[in-house]
Amino acid sequence: MKALHRQALTRAIQFSLLVSMPGIVAAQDAPQATPSGQATTLDTVTVTGTRIKRSEAEGRLPVQTLTRDDIERTGLNSIGDIVQELTGSGSALNTKFNSSGNFGFSPNGDGVGAGSSQVDLRHLGAKRVLVLVDGMRWVNESSASGVAAAVDLNTIPLALVERIEVLEDGASSLYGSDAIAGVVNIITRRNFDGGQVQVNYGEYGEGDGDTYGVDFAWGMDTDRSNLFLSLSYVKQEEVSSSDRPISSVPIQGGSSRIPGGRFAFTDPDGNSYDLTTVPTLNNPTYTPGLPDCDSGVARTDGFRCFDFDRDAFNYAPYNLLVTPSERTGVFGQYRFHINDQLSVYAKALFNRRESTNRAAPEPIDLGPGAGTDFGLNVVIPANQPFNPFGFDLIGGTDGNIGTIRRRPIEGGPRIFEQQVDTTYFAAGAEGFFTAADRDFYWDVNGAYSKNEADQTNRGSYNSRNIAIALGDPAVCAATPGCTPLDIFGFNTITPAMLGWISPLFKDRSEQELTQFTANLSGDLFAGWAGDIEFATGYEYREYKGSYNPDPQTVRGEYNGVPSLPTSGKYDVNEVYAELNVPLFALADGTEKLELSLAGRYSDYSTFGGEFTPKYGLRWQVAKDLLLRASYAEGFRAPSIGELYGSQSRFDALLVDPCLVPPGAPAGSTAPLACPGVPAGARQNDPQISVLTGGNPALEPETANSFSAGMVYSPSWAAETNWSDRLDFEVTFYRHDLSGAIQAIDAQTQLDLCASTQSPQYCTGITRLPSGEIDQFANFLINLGSIKTDGWDADVFWTMPETSIGRFKLSWQNTWVTRYEARGAAGQLQPQGPGIEVADTGIPEWTSNATIDWKYLNWTAAWTIRHLSEMEEACLAADPSLFCDSPTSNTLDDTTYNDLQVGYMINWLKGLQLTAGVNNVFDEDPPVCTSCSLNGYDASNYDIPGGRFWYLRADLKF
Structure with a gap:
């Protein structure tokens, strides 16, 4: 085994050297233009993507940083909503999903965080993105519907955020499991002296969806300590589906469960x-x-x-376009410097989210x-x-x-009320020491975090009591x-x-994460081209999770699919090492070539050991041109919910090829003749209940990731009369994922069963004598593969001060050139670039452009967000109303414009007044006939009637 690892290391280094020569790869931390004859170097900072301190390692990786100014420019109040607008983000859950009722259980069998907001990178899924807070893992969400595999970003108050660093590259060798698609590292505010009060209010142009909040921050810096405290409150009112034409009538037709x-x-x-x-x-x-x-x-x-x-029955008006929520968060951290070489810290957080989802009266x-x-x-x-x-x-x-x-409308709609409590405690020490005339940096950290969720379900029924x-x-x-x-x-x-x-149903779930880390970094010795830097460390984590449905549900009395309690735990021990080796450097520093090596060994109590290496090159070709490349192997361990999750149900909108479609003329025949289905049998309901659940036989997912690109900061565009700085960044990325943990797409499974009648696809699908589907089992497996690649291309231009102010341009773009998912037997899944399916879409091109302006006390920003068109299968009950053809529909390209204006009043330390409008021109999302609810893709687009205006006052004292 060791020999194999050495062979893999050798091949990867050779490969990295070859591919880096043409040089194509980019980062957000671009080189600064410098006077002629000097090398362009990067500021020495610690960034996400490396454990080595004091090195220029940040230039090796595409790390995008959202500053506090970037965050406030969006006018949004959720970390999840903010990162979902990045061009490299994929479809992820947010508060625009009415995540209970028919959409209330994930096809992945791990539960759905109703009222939560997640992050997806490269369209690989939220569970393949690692979320850190100050470099430490954050606990996965609890939803009261299962044991989830992703983080709810609404459990982290926006008020405590200093910046957000997003690494869009595989990083399992540095951070372990889950970092397949990338890492989101939320850096908290620390050095803060004084107080700040921020008050905001906003609502949609239709007069609904009111959102308001208050943030209070206070900090104190002394020569030996730092203290920061924050208190935040955010309330978001609902937007009903009945208040927008696109969502007030089900495009796919109604339900056969009628009043x-x-x-x-x-x-x-x-x-x-x-x-x-x-x-x-x-x-x-x-x-x-x-x-x-x-x-x-x-x-x-x-x-x-x-x-x-x-x-x-028209069930659509009972749903929600925006789910109401109320979030209260308290955060504090204290750091004390014992001496110049040693400091200790402690931090704590409590956050409560109360949210509500609504669905049509339960049939x-x-x-x-x-x-x-x-x-x-x-x-x-x-x-x-x-x-x-x-x-x-x-x-x-x-x-x-x-x-x-x-459909007993006498009982009113189903109401799902969630209360989610998040607690977090962390403490640690850090410092440095000197040995052999070299400084070595160390830190030890411990953290405990817990999510507890309670859900009360009103308007559902007890099947036993109905029968009596x-x-x-x-x-x-x-x-x-x-x-x-x-x-x-x-x-x-x-x-x-x-x-x-109709009694109350009360469900509960919780997740716990206990972790300990120890790290050491510094310079090993001087090499022929510079100091060889290193980092090494140890990490221990213990995960616990449980789901406890209402006792009535456990007894099988819930008027739906019974579910059983779920619980499980596992732990992992890990060690890692990272090296940065200069291979070549000119004496004047204008050229430099560095090799980075990293590897992590993980020992899981559930499946054993896993080794993940990573190799990278950073080549400063000239004073204003940087090339870089990296290759990484990664993995993701199955979560507690995926391993042990009990059966749940979600109602999917499916077309049964064995039945005559709804609305077809009398005498029509089904697309396919299927055994056990009477001739002329009709599909009376497009909603088919699909059973999902965990699988204890799951193996870890494995992945290979590659990125390469350039950063070009031309000296001819630095400190001129038309430009202070101009940066061009290009990145190519590729992810190859094997053994992906997910269920085969339900429509694909049904189509393959109908066309092949193979037990491989038909096992678990049973039919009534009428021909309609009785049971549809669709459990988790290690799916075959997911392969995706694409390009990022960005331009950043800072213009010099003029008589009318200073302008800055940021233009970021992502092209997805391939996305190919295959089942365990090689069957092609329907997802792909430019395709919308199952409430998620992958635009081939997404683009964000922002122009900032500042003049004296005035500021302004204009942002343009663009998504290219996508295609979907037409599932409308009347294709002539919504679709281009009876079988397909085009979701037209969509462009949103956001405008913000601010003015600073010189009172105390400053009073910033801000007004903004998102979606200025009230652009409606394209109609999606294949989406489960509300007639549009809530993971990609703003809500219909989505012009949102807001006001904010920010006082510092």
């Missing part, structure tokens, strides 16, 4: 019916012996034949496909007080119920609290009935 009920059954004479209540009838009468629905003869009683196009399903044993095996006897049919309705696989579906209330009246009468239930007709369910079938 008047759908009753498909076989009567005692063997006749089959599929009926619904005549509108406005509270107590419909049923006349036996009338012709069945296939006869085409209209019924003359209180029922009519169910027709999806006419009777489908009640009975008979085959009900999802619970109580619903499946229900029996509604003829003597049940409200049974209008005059005979027993019997569930089970051999009963006469085909399906009974009732619909069953034998004598049994109901003998059961304390039971009230017979009437589901036959409109507005038939009384408050007493609701009181019996």
Whole structure:
């Protein structure tokens, strides 16, 4: 094994040397232009992407830094929302997702952080991005719906942030698991002397979505100590889906679970019916012996034949475009310098997030496909007080119920209320010592963090209680609290009935992270071209996680898919080493070539050991040109939820190729003839419940990452009458991920099952006698591969002071040239550049351009955000209204304009007044017919009617 590692090291060094010669790779920390004859060097700082102090290592990697000014220019109040606007970001969860109800469980089986905000880099998923705070890992989120694998950035108050460093490169050799796509390192405010109060208010142009907040910061610096304290409060009001045309009607068509009920059954004479209540009838009468629905003869009683196009339920107005939340955070840190060579620190944080999600009234399903044993095996006897049919309705696989579906709007929408508490404590010491005339820097750190989430679910139903209330009246009468239930007709369910079938459901989850690190860095010895620098260290982490659903859910009584408690833990011990070796340098410093080497060995209690190396080159070709390249191997260990997560359900919008599509003319045939599906069988509901869950047999993901590029800061554009500084940066990136932990795309699995009938794809998909899907199991596996590559190209131009002020231009661009995901058997997944699928899209080109202006006490900024067009499969119920063709739709390219103006009043230490408008021209997102809710992709676009204005006052004293 050691020999193999040595061979790999040799090959990688040779490879890195070869590819760096053409030189293509970039970083945000560009070289400064200097007078002729001197080398362009980088400021000596410690940055994300290296553990070595005092070196020029930051030039090797593409690290983008968002300063406090950059953050405040956005007008946003969430770290997640801010980093999601970076051009290299992918689709990630945010508060524009109504993340409960039908969208309430992740297809990855690890739970969804309803009300949370995450970060995705390079479209590889939020769980493949490592989030650090001051270089230490942050605890994964808790959502009360599972044990998640990603960090909720809403657990970190924006008020404590000094800057955000984003490394868009693989970094497992330096930071361990999860750093496949990159690292987000949030640096907290430390050297702060005085006080600051910031008050802000904003709302959408439609007069809703009010957002307001107050931040207080205070700090004190002395010769031997630093103290910083902050208190923050942010409240965001909801925006209802009913208040925007695009989201007020489901583009894919409504639901077959309707307020008047759908009753498909076989009567005692063997006749089959599929009926619904005549509108406005509270107590419909049923006349036996009338012709069945296939006869085409209209019924003359209180029922009519169910027709999806006419009777489908519009669930969209009950949803939310922006989920309301309230966040309160307290943070403090203290650092004491014992002497010039030793300092100690301590820091603590508490953050509470209260958020709410809303979904349409929960449907009640009975008979085959009900999802619970109580619903499946229900029996509604003829003597049940409200049974209008005059005979027993019997569930089970051999009963006469085909399906009974009732949407009890009397109970109101489902409300999911979350309370998430985050606590964090850290302490450590750092210093340096001198040995052999060289300085060595060291630090030891310990931290404990915990997320606890409680969720209260109102408006859902107890399936056992429903079965009792619909069953034998004598049994109901003998059961304390039971009230017979009437589901036959409109507005038939009384408050007493609701009181019996609709209790509260309370779920809870938590995650804990305990960590300890020790690091040492310095100069080893002088080499032929300069000092050889090193860093080495040890890290220990212990993860614990659990999910405890309501006891009613554990007993299988929840009117949905039962879930069981989940819990697990594991620990990891790691050691790493990093070297920076100068290979060549001219005496005047105008040229320099450096090799960087890093490696980390990780020993996991769940699967064993893993070694991840990284190799890089940094070549200062001339005083104003820097080339660099890096190659890294990485891995991601399966999370607790992915390993042990119990079954959950999400309702996916799927097209069943074995069934006639909804709305197709009479006599139409299905695209494919499938065994067990009757000819002419119709798909009555585009929402199909998909079971997800963890898999204890999962192996770690592995990845290879490569980046190469240049930074060019021409001396001819430095300190001239038209330019103070001009930087050009270009980066090529490539990620090759193997054994990706995720479920195969549900639509892809269904299509492959229908076309091949292979057990590989059809196992877990079962159908009712009608042909409709009864169960759809879609569990986690180690998927085949994900391969992606692309380019970043940026321009930064600072202009000299003029009579009308000073201007700065920042223009950042990302092109995704390849994104290819394959299943375990090599089947191609639908994701790709320029494609929208499953509520996420990968634009081929994203671009952000900002012009800053400053004149005396005035400041202004104009930002343009652009996303190129994407294609999707047309899933609209009426393609002629929304799609380019019956099978495809184009999401047009979209450009947003943001404007901000500020004025500084010289009062105390300064009062900054700021006004801004995001999405000045009220650009609406393109209609997305394949998206689950609200008719647009909430991970890429601003909400419809999304012009957002805000005011901010910032006083320093």
